Amino acid sequence: MHMIKIEGISKEFKENIGAKKIKALDDLTLEVQKGEVFGFLGPNGAGKSTAIKILVNLIRPDKGKASIMDRDVGDTGVRKHIGYLPENPYFYDYLTAEELLWFGGKTTGLSSTAIQKSTDELLRKVNLLGARKRQLRSYSKGMVQRAGLALSLIHDPDVAILDEPMSGLDPLGRKMVGDIILELKSRGKTIFFSSHILTDIERFCDRVGIIVAGRLILVDRLDNILIGNTRLEDVFLGAVEKAGGGMEI
Amino acid sequence: MTTLWPIALITFKEGVRNRALYGITLLALLLLVANFLISGMIMQEVGKVAVDIALSAVSLSGLLLVLFVGINLMAKDLDRKTIYMVLSRPISRSQYIVGKFLGMVLLIIITMFFLSMFAMLSIQLIKMTHPDYFPRFSWPMILLALSFSTLSLILLSALTFLFASLTSTSFITLVLTVIAYIIGQSLSDVKALVETPQTVGIQVSSVTVKVVQIAYYLFPNLSIFDIKMQAAHALPLSLSYIFWTVLYGLVYTSLALTGAAVIFRRREFP
Numbered sequence: 001m002h003m004i005k006i007e008g009i010s011k012e013f014k015e016n017i018g019a020k021k022i023k024a025l026d027d028l029t030l031e032v033q034k035g036e037v038f039g040f041l042g043p044n045g046a047g048k049s050t051a052i053k054i055l056v057n058l059i060r061p062d063k064g065k066a067s068i069m070d071r072d073v074g075d076t077g078v079r080k081h082i083g084y085l086p087e088n089p090y091f092y093d094y095l096t097a098e099e100l101l102w103f104g105g106k107t108t109g110l111s112s113t114a115i116q117k118s119t120d121e122l123l124r125k126v127n128l129l130g131a132r133k134r135q136l137r138s139y140s141k142g143m144v145q146r147a148g149l150a151l152s153l154i155h156d157p158d159v160a161i162l163d164e165p166m167s168g169l170d171p172l173g174r175k176m177v178g179d180i181i182l183e184l185k186s187r188g189k190t191i192f193f194s195s196h197i198l199t200d201i202e203r204f205c206d207r208v209g210i211i212v213a214g215r216l217i218l219v220d221r222l223d224n225i226l227i228g229n230t231r232l233e234d235v236f237l238g239a240v241e242k243a244g245g246g247m248e249i
Numbered sequence: 250m251t252t253l254w255p256i257a258l259i260t261f262k263e264g265v266r267n268r269a270l271y272g273i274t275l276l277a278l279l280l281l282v283a284n285f286l287i288s289g290m291i292m293q294e295v296g297k298v299a300v301d302i303a304l305s306a307v308s309l310s311g312l313l314l315v316l317f318v319g320i321n322l323m324a325k326d327l328d329r330k331t332i333y334m335v336l337s338r339p340i341s342r343s344q345y346i347v348g349k350f351l352g353m354v355l356l357i358i359i360t361m362f363f364l365s366m367f368a369m370l371s372i373q374l375i376k377m378t379h380p381d382y383f384p385r386f387s388w389p390m391i392l393l394a395l396s397f398s399t400l401s402l403i404l405l406s407a408l409t410f411l412f413a414s415l416t417s418t419s420f421i422t423l424v425l426t427v428i429a430y431i432i433g434q435s436l437s438d439v440k441a442l443v444e445t446p447q448t449v450g451i452q453v454s455s456v457t458v459k460v461v462q463i464a465y466y467l468f469p470n471l472s473i474f475d476i477k478m479q480a481a482h483a484l485p486l487s488l489s490y491i492f493w494t495v496l497y498g499l500v501y502t503s504l505a506l507t508g509a510a511v512i513f514r515r516r517e518f519p
Contacts, residue, residue: 013519050519056337059517076341084337090329094266095259106255107338135266151334 001070003159003190004032004055009064011050011214024050026214028064032192032207037185039205039222040194041236047214048194049087052163055192056084068159080108083157087164087194089148093137097128097147100136101154108155115154122150125180141168149177153184160184162193166200178204198232210236212243252340253348260352261359264318270360273313277364280306281371288375295382297481299375303368304394304477310364311357311402312430316423319353320409324419332518343510346410350506353406361399368395387483393491394480400498401474405430407505408469414512432464433471440465469501 009028012021025047032038042048053059054066057073071078091100098119105115123129126146136144145168152160165181166174174197181204184191195201201208201222208225210218218225218239225235264270284302288295326332326349335345369391376383405426412425443461446453473494479486 053519056333058333058336059519076339079337079339082337084333086330086333086337089334090331091334092259092263092331094263099259099262103255103259104338107252107340109251109339148334 001034002031002067003034003036003069004030004038004192005065005067005070006030006051006055007065009051009054009061009066011047011054011059011061013050023214025054025061028211028214028216030209030216030219032190034190035185035188036207037181037191037205038193039201039208040192040211041198041201041208042194042211043240046211048211049163050214051211052084052161052192052194055161056082080155081158083152083155083160085145085148085152085160085162085165087167089144091136091144091147091151094135096133096135097123097139097150098132100147100151104151104154110155118154118156119150122153126150126176142170142173145169146173146176149180153180157189159190159192162191164195165193166195166197174200198236202226202232208232210239212240215243217243252344253351256335256340256345256348257351257355260322260349261355264322264352264356265359267318267321269317269321270314273310273317274360274364276313277306277310278367280309281367284371285375288379293382295375295379296384296386299372300386300391300481301477303372304391304398304480307361307364307368307395308398308475308477311361311398312405314357314360315402315406315409316426318356319406320413320419320422320426322353322356323349323410323413324416324422327413327417327518328419330518336518342514342516346414346506346510346513350407350410353410354403357399357402357406361395361402365392365395385483387480390476390480390483390486393486394476397474397476397494400495401471404469404474404498404502404505405433405471407502407509410509411505411512414509414516429468430471433469434475435472436461436465436468437470437472470497473497 006028009025010023011025012023014021028047028051040048040051050059054061055068055073056079060074066073068078069081095103101119101122102115105118110118119132120129123132126149128143128146128150131139131143136147139147145165149162149165152162165177169177178200181191181193185204205222207219207221209216218235222232226232281303284299284306287302288299291298326335336342340348372391376386408429409422409426412422413419416422416425440461442449443453443458476486478484
C-alpha cells in the first residue's frame with residue numbers, strides 16, 4: 001500500500017478574472033511509502049503548497065489523481081488518517097488551545113477521555129500546557145504554529161502532511177518540531193513535509209523531492225544524493241538552475 | 250451529528266466571545282432604558298409606543314448580530330483561511346455549511362432569548378408604572394413578534410451563507426446581505442405599488458412590473474415576519490398566517506442553505 005500516491009497531477013490557476021492561466025503543477029508524480037519521511041523542496045511559488053492542498057482536498061487537480069492509503073483524496077473518510085498543518089496556520093481567535101484540540105479530536109471520532117489524554121500529552125510536547133486555557137488571539141506566531149502542530153496530531157494520524165512546519169519558530173521550537181518528527185518516524189508514521197530549511201531536510205528525511213515551476217525535477221533517497229562531501233544546498237541550487245530558475249527573491 | 254456538533258459548538262463559542270456581541274447587547278439595553286424614559290415623556294398611547302420601541306430594539310440588535318458577528322463567522326473562515334483546519338478534518342463541505350449554520354442559529358436563538366427577556370422586562374416596568382395606557386395588551390402577540398423576528402434573522406443568516414459561498418471577501422457578503430435585507434423589507438410594498446399604480450396616480454411599465462414580480466419571488470419577503478404593529482395594538486393573527494409564515498421562513502432558509510452547500514462543494518481554497 002502506498003501511503004501517498006500522486007499520479008500525473010497538473011493544476012492551473014488564474015490570478016484574476018481575465019488574467020492568463022499560470023501552471024502551478026505540471027504532471028507531478030510521486031509516491032511515499034509507509035514509515036518514510038519525505039522532504040518536499042522547492043523555491044517560493046514552485047507548487048509545494050498546491051500539491052499539499054490537493055492531498056488534503058482543498059483544491060482539485062485539473063488532471064491526474066491523488067490518493068492516500070490507496071483511497072482517493074476526495075473521500076472524506078480518508079482524512080481520519082491525515083494530520084495536516086497548513087503553512088502559516090490561522091485558527092479561531094476566541095478559542096483556547098484546549099478547545100481547538102477538542103474540535104480536532106471530536107471531528108475525527110475520538111472519545112472525550114481519549115481527547116483529554118492526547119491533549120495533555122501533545123500540549124506538553126509542544127510546550128503549550130501552561131497556555132492551554134488562553135485564547136489563541138493572545139498567542140505569538142510561534143505558539144500558533146505549535147498549537148497547529150498539536151491539532152494535526154491529536155488523532156494520531158498515519159500520515160502527517162506538514163507545510164513548512166518550522167516556519168516562524170525559534171531554534172527551540174524547531175528542535176521541538178524535529179523531535180516530534182523523529183518520534184513519529186520511530187512509530188512507523190509517514191511524514192510528508194515541505195521546508196525551506198535545508199538542514200532540517202538533511203536531518204530528518206529519508207527521501208527528498210525537488211519541485212521547480214510545478215515540475216518535479218528530482219526525487220531520490222537522501223543517502224544517494226549526499227555522496228561524499230556533497231551538500232543538499234548545492235544539489236538544490238544546481239537542480240533549480242538546471243530546471244531554468246523559478247526562484248522568487 | 251457527531252461531526253456537526255463540534256463545528257456548531259466552536260462556531261457558537263467564537264461568536265459568543267466576539268466583543269461585537271457585547272456592544273450589540275449594550276446598545277439593546279440602552280434602547281430599552283430609553284424606552285422607559287421615552288414612554289414616561291409622551292403620555293399618550295404609551296402602551297403601543299413601549300411595545301413598538303422594545304420590539305424594534307430587539308430586531309435592530311438582532312440584525313446587527315447577523316451583519317457584524319454572523320457574517321464574520323463564515324466569511325472570515327475564507328478570508329483568513331481558518332477553513333483549512335476545518336476542511337482538512339474528515340468533514341464534508343456540506344457538513345461544514347450545516348454545522349456552521351447550526352452554530353449561528355444557536356447564537357441567534359440564545360442572544361434573542363436574552364434580548365427578548367430584557368425587552369419584556371422593559372414593557373412590564375412601563376406597564377406597571379402606566380397601567381391606564383395598556384387597555385389592549387397581549388403577551389402572546391409580543392412573544393410571537395419576537396419569535397418571528399428570530400426566524401427572520403435565521404433566514405437572513407442562511408442568506409449570508411449563500412452569499413459567502415459565492416464571494417471571497419466578508420465585505421462583499423456584508424454588502425449583498427444589506428441589499429437583500431433592504432429589498433426583502435420593502436419588496437412587498439413595492440410590488441403592491443407597481444401592480445396597482447392607478448391608486449397613487451402613476452404609470453408603471455410592464456417590464457418594471459415583471460422585474461419587481463421576479464424580484465418578489467427571488468428575494469425573501471422579510472416584511473411578513475414584521476408583526477410589530479399587530480403586537481403593539483394587540484391585534485390577533487390568524488393561525489394560517491402564522492403557519493404559512495413559519496413554513497415560508499423554514500423553506501427559504503433550507504433553500505438558501507442547500508444553495509450554499511451546492512456552491513461550496515465546487516469551491517477550491519487555494
